[in-house]
Amino acid sequence: MNRLSTRIGIITIAALAASLGLVLTIELGVHRKMVHEQVLDRYKPFIKQIERTLFMSMKYSGKASFDEILGEIAGTYGVEYIALTDIEGNRLHSAGRTETYETTTGPASRSAPGLYRKLAGSPEKIALEPAGQERIVLRKALSNNESCKSCHAEHIPRAFLEAVVNTTTVSDEKGRETALLAMLLIVQACVFCVMWLFVHRWLLQPLKKFVATIDTVATGKMSERAEVPRIEELATVAxxxxxxxxxxxxxxxxxxxxxxxxxxxxxxxxxxxxxxxxxxxxxxxxxxxxxxxxxxxxxxxxxxxxxxxxxxxxxxxxxxxxxxxxxxxxxxPVTPVEGPQNVNDCIMSVIGFLGPRARKKGIEMKAELEQALPEARADMHQLQQVLLNLILNAMQAMADGGTIRISSRLEDGRVIVSVEDDGLGMDDDVRQKVFEPFFTTRKDGTGLGLPIAKQMVEAVGGSLALASEPGRGTTVTIALQVWPQKVPDLQQERVA
Ligand SMILES: Nc1ncnc2c1ncn2[C@@H]1O[C@H](COP(=O)(O)OP(=O)(O)O)[C@@H](O)[C@H]1O
Ligand SMILES: [Mg+2]
The missing domain is CATH 1.10.287 (Helix Hairpins)
Incomplete structure (x- = not known):
């Protein structure tokens, strides 16, 4: 039911059925109107003649011969059944096939006395009503003329004429109609087939191929490409x-x-x-x-x-x-002894150790430490070794003295330590290689300081990043996890 083909099929069949139904209804309506018109054309004079004959017989021979008169006229006009009824639709006089009366006009007429009253109000009107298969019943109020007034006090008609005619004698349109409808059905079926073929060829088949391509690509065959269909929208997708x-x-x-x-x-x-x-x-x-x-x-x-x-x-x-x-x-392999470490203490101990050497070289060391810093996940000795390496590197890059800024802070739930110098800095080429073991630009360097530092920091779940610009200096930033993982209330106190 969820398949596109099934849905399109259902929608097409429904649309065809609806259009067929509509055409049928219109056709039937037109046909009925046509037959009614033909019946009226043919039987209007007949009704008139009956009326005239009835008046004449009423005037000269009394009511006794009504049945005979009706029979004679019905025979002449090929009417199946003819009757005079009262205002309730009850038969007064009749001729022809009375069983037709029972199966056609009788019960229906009596259940609709309103119709008789309506006809009484418009004596010129002839009402037509389908009566069973291929039959029509004509009804008309008998109009009273001057001669009636001698016997009937009222001017209102008290009798109705009812005649059943067989439409096959009037119109042979029905056969033509059926043939037309059958043809219509065949044409619609053909249209359906053609539509289905187009939908299949232009929509379903390209979609199937597209899905097959996706399946092939999913298996890893990246060189596969979707066939571009003729339909513009699908071609765009492809x-x-x-x-x-x-x-x-x-x-x-x-x-x-x-x-x-x-x-x-x-x-x-x-x-x-x-x-x-x-x-x-x-x-x-x-x-x-x-x-x-x-x-x-x-x-x-x-x-x-x-x-x-x-x-x-x-x-x-x-x-x-x-x-x-x-x-x-x-x-x-680096196997740190992890524990909660006070990073500020660690920084201060390294500064204390290297301070005299730095002063000798005309280098000032500045610590900018956040006081309420949480403890970090680290190995105390390894962290000291890392900081020692970084500060030594900075000092080695500052032959003419300068300032090394060592700071700590809490940022995005991590303890950040950075060592910033305003020394030589490094160009892109050097910067890309500094973490490679044995890479060094110094005569007496080992090229192991930075790789070891990075390895140690990463071993405790931290990270180490380096930014540098030739002539402006270098900043190495270490980010460590907080121990335990919660962020304390910070007082942004800094000491210089
Ligand atoms: N702060 C810095 N300023 C400029 N260059 C640096 C700095 N730190 C490291 N370097 C460069 O990175 C190289 C590698 O450093 P490192 O791994 O510590 O080995 P080493 O100090 O033994 O040379 C150094 O030779 C130097 O060229
Ligand atoms: Mg070094």
Missing amino acids: HHFNGMLDELEKAREAVQRQYSQSMARVERLATVGQMAASATHELKNLVGAVAGGLELLERLPELRNHKELLDELRNVTNRLLDSARQLLDFSK
Whole structure:
């Protein structure tokens, strides 16, 4: 029932049935009117003659011979049945087939005495009424003329003439009518078939093909395209659909290309990471041995004059050990000890630690902390390490001194910490690579500070983002989850 084809079929059949019914009704009405007119034409003179004959016989031979007179006239005019009735429709005199009277005029006439009264009021009128199959009954009030007045006191007619005529003798239109209707029916059936064919060819078939295309596309065959039908509206839909598929295909190709590029990079980095981890392990042991050897050498009296050289060598080995340790940290999965952390305390401890070094380089460190900050989900040591890395990076980018602004605030239900410097900044090329392990622009850099920081923040469900402009500075923003997940009433107090 919900199928378009079924609905169109039902609507078409209903429309055809309604139009057929209408045509039939109109045809029948016209036919009836035509037959009535023919009957009137033919029987008007007959009625007149009857009236005249009745007056004559009334005048010269009395009522006794009425039945005979009626019979004679009926025979001449081919009337099936003829009668004189009283005002109630009761038969007074009759001739012809009386059974016709019983089945046609009798009961119907008597149930409608109003009709007789109406006819009495208009003596010229002849009323016609269908009476069973192919029969018409004519009724007329007998008009009283001057000669009647001698016997009938009243001027009002007291008798009615009733005649039943067979319409087949009057009109042979019926047969023609039936043939016409049959033809009409056939024509309508043909129209229906043609309409159905067009609907099927122009609407249903293209729709079926369209659905089949959608099904094929749904299975993943994106190269499939919908056939464009001739009907304008459907063609527009097909065009839009095909356009959408073109766009989708392009987007899918782009995503696939990007995906395979990133996968290749990830794989390469994973391999490099593994190699680096094992090489670093080896390196750490070797550098550890060199550091031990240096310690022994320092104790030898003959090398005391070379203290400066030994100090330098120790510094180098310590840096090498640091780098190795950092690299090993990075290659290990980060498993933080999560807990509620006061981010402001953490910031202040890192500032306290790095303060003297910054002052020496002419760098001012400003803390702008929101006092009523909720506790954040983090690992205290890792968060300190992250902040240390970020502030060190900022300091390294500010050879001529400047200001580092470290701030905390609550934003959109997250604890935000940002480290902003007005140092060198970085260009697009550098900015895109800073989170790649081992990417560094510094001579003594490891290229691991930012990747480690990002990894640590993400391990506690946070995120780290970086914005930078060459010559203007860099801002790194960390967003951490609130612990527990509720937002306290804030007093927007800030300390500088
Ligand atoms: N605040 C900053 N200002 C300018 N450049 C920065 C900043 N932080 C990081 N960078 C750039 O990102 C690179 C990678 O940083 P990082 O991962 O910490 O490694 P490293 O500090 O060992 O070089 C740096 O070499 C530097 O070029
Ligand atoms: Mg760094």
